[in-house]
Amino acid sequence: MSHIVVATANAHKVEEYRRLLDGQDVELMSLADYPGYPEVEENGTTFAENASIKAAAASSYCEAAAFADDSGLEVEALDGRPGVYSSRYAASDPERIAKLLKELDGVENRRARFVCAIAIAFNGEVLEVFEGEVKGTITLEPRGKDGFGYDPVFLPDGYDKTFAELSGAEKDKISHRANAFNQAIEFVEDTLSALDF
Numbered sequence: 658m659s660h661i662v663v664a665t666a667n668a669h670k671v672e673e674y675r676r677l678l679d680g681q682d683v684e685l686m687s688l689a690d691y692p693g694y695p696e697v698e699e700n701g702t703t704f705a706e707n708a709s710i711k712a713a714a715a716s717s718y719c720e721a722a723a724f725a726d727d728s729g730l731e732v733e734a735l736d737g738r739p740g741v742y743s744s745r746y747a748a749s750d751p752e753r754i755a756k757l758l759k760e761l762d763g764v765e766n767r768r769a770r771f772v773c774a775i776a777i778a779f780n781g782e783v784l785e786v787f788e789g790e791v792k793g794t795i796t797l798e799p800r801g802k803d804g805f806g807y808d809p810v811f812l813p814d815g816y817d818k819t820f821a822e823l824s825g826a827e828k829d830k831i832s833h834r835a836n837a838f839n840q841a842i843e844f845v846e847d848t849l850s851a852l853d854f
Contacts (some may be wrong), residue, residue: 664715664725717781789836
């Protein structure tokens with residue numbers, strides 16, 4: 658069985674990727690399996706740039722094929738904020754949501770989209786980057802207990818439940834991460850299968 662490293666120690670993301678990889682002949686490792694992994698500065702200006710920085714660093718350090726994602730929420734009325742700063746918008750998920758809702762207080766246009774870029778790297782070199790998105794609106798208040806990040810306030814188009822109210826299986830069918838990952842796994846199967854990873 659081949660193995661690939663996902664360049665994150667975020668347990669929620671790792672769990673989501675394990676679900677998405679179900680049935681694949683690939684063992685998923687994470688940065689939690691590599692104690693001492695150095696912090697990598699995400700100084701890119703786009704999701705693709707940040708994902709590439711993380712994937713290249715992980716593949717080099719872990720001496721394995723690696724992929725990394727950078728994802729976030731873009732809100733139309735906020736000129737695309739929080740964007741690449743989604744995870745740094747405030748100190749915690751509840752505080753990030755509270756800040757977002759405060760900024761949108763009284764704003765009629767609540768259109769938004771989740772974006773995910775996934776970069777795949779081997780031997781420290783980025784091989785490919787894939788992007789996915791899901792569009793929706795920001796609710797007036799948080800709803801649901803599942804998910805993470807901005808999930809409780811994101812209502813995907815065509816649904817009456819927020820990401821935090823959907824089951825993991827339901828979210829996996831439509832999420833920005835699943836969209837990008839489905840493209841990436843095809844690349845892994847077609848291209849990385851020819852490499853010794």
